[in-house]
Amino acid sequence: MEHEHKEHWDRYQEIGYQISYCRKRMKMTQEEMAEKLNVSRQHIGAIEAPNVNRKISLDLIFDIADLFGVEPKFFLEYQKLPMIKKTEDGVVLEKVEEKPRKKKSVKR
Numbered sequence: 001m002e003h004e005h006k007e008h009w010d011r012y013q014e015i016g017y018q019i020s021y022c023r024k025r026m027k028m029t030q031e032e033m034a035e036k037l038n039v040s041r042q043h044i045g046a047i048e049a050p051n052v053n054r055k056i057s058l059d060l061i062f063d064i065a066d067l068f069g070v071e072p073k074f075f076l077e078y079q080k081l082p083m084i085k086k087t088e089d090g091v092v093l094e095k096v097e098e099k100p101r102k103k104k105s106v107k108r
Contacts, residue, residue: 009053015061018075020048022068037063 023033023044030048034041037060046054058072065072 012047012053012055013050015056015075016048016050016054019044019064022064022070022074023048026068033064033067036067 023030030044031041034044037044039060043054046052047056061072061075065074
């Protein structure tokens with residue numbers, strides 16, 4: 001059962017990157033963000049940290065989205081920010097820009 005959930009860690013990590021991106025764009029510290037959300041700074045730090053596998057509730061995603069004035073789906077759409085490839089042990093290999101998808105032309 002434990003193995004089944006490991007496939008989601010990359011997704012939680014990407015959500016953390018999105019949250020960190022928004023927080024920094026708003027020029028907000030983890031402490032300030034945590035205070036506004038009524039959670040600990042350590043919890044925010046763990047969510048944003050690429051080497052910590054911290055789950056996040058939908059309630060907290062909704063609260064963070066409200067705080068930053070974005071739709072909750074923003075945190076689940078990973079193509080908006082540069083992606084980072086890592087090995088299984090968390091080592092960053094390279095930053096990779098997500099390429100826009102090409103529209104398929106329809107031949108008639």
